[in-house]
Amino acid sequence: MRGEHEYHLTTTWTGNRGAGTTGYRDYDRAATVEVAGKPALLASADKPFRGDPSRWNPEDLLVAALSQCHMLAYLHACVEAGVVVVAYRDEARGVLTQRGNGGSFREVVLGPHVTVAEEAMVDAARIAHDRAHEWCFIANSVNFPVRHEPTLDVAPARG
Numbered sequence: 001m002r003g004e005h006e007y008h009l010t011t012t013w014t015g016n017r018g019a020g021t022t023g024y025r026d027y028d029r030a031a032t033v034e035v036a037g038k039p040a041l042l043a044s045a046d047k048p049f050r051g052d053p054s055r056w057n058p059e060d061l062l063v064a065a066l067s068q069c070h071m072l073a074y075l076h077a078c079v080e081a082g083v084v085v086v087a088y089r090d091e092a093r094g095v096l097t098q099r100g101n102g103g104s105f106r107e108v109v110l111g112p113h114v115t116v117a118e119e120a121m122v123d124a125a126r127i128a129h130d131r132a133h134e135w136c137f138i139a140n141s142v143n144f145p146v147r148h149e150p151t152l153d154v155a156p157a158r159g
Contacts, residue, residue, distance in 0.1 A: 008036075011031055011033050014032055015029055024050075028044075029045035029049070029050055030043070030052060041056055043056045043057065043058075045058075062094065062108075062142075064092075066139055066142070066146055069138040070136050070146075071088055071112070074128055074132035077129075077132045078125060082124065083124050084116060084121065085116055086115050087115035088113070088114050089112070090113070093108070094108040107144055107145045107147065108146045108147070110149070112151070113151045122152050129148050133146070
């Protein structure tokens with residue numbers, strides 16, 4: 001499984017209102033992102049950049065990629081540590097600083113809410129977040145801090 005892996009997709013701009021890019025306000029930011037065998041993703045710019053807020057934007061997708069990557073690495077780390085995760089939900093947030101026509105993310109903070117099967121698993125579950133952070137391909141590919149602020153709960157005993 002080691003080595004290089006390639007990822008291919010097609011992004012098609014669908015926002016030509018008939019005049020192309022004759023002016024900044026003359027076109028829609030709508031696009032469709034497609035990967036073979038997967039449902040199309042309706043995309044746009046973020047609302048402050050004249051985009052459609054009902055569609056995914058690049059900033060959403062970056063934060064989502066970090067959130068999902070951490071979750072997948074975390075679940076793997078928990079298996080290796082003998083931690084049984086019964087629920088996982090992340091409330092992630094990213095901060096983008098705009099400078100003129102450019103900008104960059106300042107940070108992304110992941111807020112995973114994890115429920116484990118037993119109280120004895122809580123410490124190992126907390127440590128597994130550090131391992132997941134080390135393993136996350138996406139977090140290792142960005143040039144800004146990705147922090148995690150986990151909350152851990154124990155599932156009610158079955159009785």
